Amino acid sequence: MTDPSLRDTARETRLLQSFVHIADTLVDDYDVDDVLHELTEVCVDVLDTTAVGLMLADQRGGLQTLAASSEKARLLELFQIAANEGPCLECFRSGDPVLVDNIAEYTSRWPQFAPTALKRDFHSAHSIPLRLRGKTIGSLNLFGQRPGSPGEQDLKVARALADTATIGILHERTIHRNEALTEQLQTALNSRISIEQAKGVLAHASGLDMDQAFQRLRQYARRTNNPLSRVANQLTEGILRPDQILGPQASRRS
Amino acid sequence: MFRICHAGVEMLPVDGASISAVRDGAERETLYATDEIIARVESLQFTLGEGPCHEACASRRPVLVPDLSIAPQTRWPVFVSEIDGLPIGAIYAFPIQYGAVDIGVLDLYRRHIGWLTDTELNTALQIVDLAAGALLGAQSETVHDTDGRGLKVWLAPLPRNRAEIHQATGILVAALGIPAEQALARLRSYAFTTDSVVEDIANDIVNRRTEPVVFDT
Numbered sequence: 001m002t003d004p005s006l007r008d009t010a011r012e013t014r015l016l017q018s019f020v021h022i023a024d025t026l027v028d029d030y031d032v033d034d035v036l037h038e039l040t041e042v043c044v045d046v047l048d049t050t051a052v053g054l055m056l057a058d059q060r061g062g063l064q065t066l067a068a069s070s071e072k073a074r075l076l077e078l079f080q081i082a083a084n085e086g087p088c089l090e091c092f093r094s095g096d097p098v099l100v101d102n103i104a105e106y107t108s109r110w111p112q113f114a115p116t117a118l119k120r121d122f123h124s125a126h127s128i129p130l131r132l133r134g135k136t137i138g139s140l141n142l143f144g145q146r147p148g149s150p151g152e153q154d155l156k157v158a159r160a161l162a163d164t165a166t167i168g169i170l171h172e173r174t175i176h177r178n179e180a181l182t183e184q185l186q187t188a189l190n191s192r193i194s195i196e197q198a199k200g201v202l203a204h205a206s207g208l209d210m211d212q213a214f215q216r217l218r219q220y221a222r223r224t225n226n227p228l229s230r231v232a233n234q235l236t237e238g239i240l241r242p243d244q245i246l247g248p249q250a251s252r253r254s
Numbered sequence: 255m256f257r258i259c260h261a262g263v264e265m266l267p268v269d270g271a272s273i274s275a276v277r278d279g280a281e282r283e284t285l286y287a288t289d290e291i292i293a294r295v296e297s298l299q300f301t302l303g304e305g306p307c308h309e310a311c312a313s314r315r316p317v318l319v320p321d322l323s324i325a326p327q328t329r330w331p332v333f334v335s336e337i338d339g340l341p342i343g344a345i346y347a348f349p350i351q352y353g354a355v356d357i358g359v360l361d362l363y364r365r366h367i368g369w370l371t372d373t374e375l376n377t378a379l380q381i382v383d384l385a386a387g388a389l390l391g392a393q394s395e396t397v398h399d400t401d402g403r404g405l406k407v408w409l410a411p412l413p414r415n416r417a418e419i420h421q422a423t424g425i426l427v428a429a430l431g432i433p434a435e436q437a438l439a440r441l442r443s444y445a446f447t448t449d450s451v452v453e454d455i456a457n458d459i460v461n462r463r464t465e466p467v468v469f470d471t
Binding site: 058059060061065178179182183184186187190191192193194195196197198199200201202203204205210232233236237238242 | 314315316317318319348349351352354355369372375376379383417420421422423424425426427428429433434466
């Protein structure tokens with residue numbers, strides 16, 4: 001059994017490192033898609049949570065998944081968007097955090113979301129709004145495999161990470177103009193689609209699953225110092241070949 | 255296209271709309287323009303190779319200019335001076351895209367300067383989705399069936415939030431060596447002819463229950 005105080009110290013160190021790293025990234029000319037994925041991974045790492053998804057307003061009245069710590073989280077979130085119900089949507093519409101400690105108690109409120117979440121072995125869901133000057137642009141959503149509340153400390157951390165995500169998405173640091181907000185939200189949503197398409201290309205060429213394909217895509221983008229969305233577009237358009245990203249050995253013999 | 259452009263002009267506080275299609279990733283062709291002014295704006299940009307709609311295509315992002323008179327001169331110097339005599343206050347250019355798929359661009363202009371409200375913006379983006387479906391459908395013969403069901407199917411916007419549709423598109427690109435816009439069109443054609451929904455077909459492809467070769471026509 002690990003000493004709880006030791007465990008806390010280790011966690012704090014990790015948290016601090018993550019913030020410093022993300023803050024560093026945001027100062028440089030950074031790749032927003034990569035930073036946001038990293039942010040969801042940091043959430044899984046430092047908060048008591050299993051899967052994390054980041055959703056963004058599509059400006060058509062709905063929400064879309066922008067980044068997720070795994071395919072599993074994404075499936076769940078997509079389900080609730082489709083079902084038009086659930087904590088993420090309520091958080092986005094109200095602009096307030098929605099903390100669901102035990103999903104099993106919400107089956108009548110969310111008759112479609114709750115059973116699906118439980119079936120996928122998720123028992124808690126906590127949604128934190130991404131806010132910019134009174135406007136909610138999305139939500140950060142934490143799904144846990146055990147029922148329970150996040151605790152004051154974790155909630156503060158989650159809020160700080162949500163704010164970091166907001167800053168990351170709206171990278172013109174002073175967005176006063178509505179048109180700039182739209183330009184950036186729509187660009188971010190389209191990048192997301194590009195990345196999914198590229199994952200498909202890579203998965204087919206290699207036999208990797210979608211999560212693995214994403215990691216390879218990301219490694220290549222980092223190694224060559226290119227934005228993830230540009231690498232993704234080039235792969236789908238045939239400007240880049242799958243074996244350039246995978247390396248010569250990894251391509252599937254079909 | 256006629257209906258979509260006019261719906262735009264009717265539902266939004268704009269004075270004109272046009273839709274251009276992108277072919278083979280580069281070439282643009284104006285399919286419809288509601289008036290002479292927006293037609294002129296379009297053709298100018300073709301000729302000059304600069305302007306907001308041109309930039310929207312090239313940079314893959316909406317380019318929204320609520321007041322053209324204060325747009326930086328350096329951004330589109332020739333374009334701005336050429337349209338000087340035209341009664342244009344604002345231009346909103348939305349690329350019509352699904353990820354790497356370039357379908358076209360929707361251009362709206364209004365005589366007065368000003369920004370669209372959130373509701374108007376919502377409408378504009380839904381028109382973009384409608385145009386995307388219609389333009390993709392224009393490449394497929396299923397759209398021209400006799401009872402008109404095809405058209406209805408193609409005008410239903412593709413759900414953007416379904417990652418699996420985009421992943422399946424990518425799988426078809428890799429498996430069949432076709433451009434992404436064709437892959438997407440084949441997914442929808444297949445859904446139409448088998449009377450199923452694109453989401454389910456995509457799910458089968460991603461989970462390797464349907465072989466990509468089925469889509470090789």
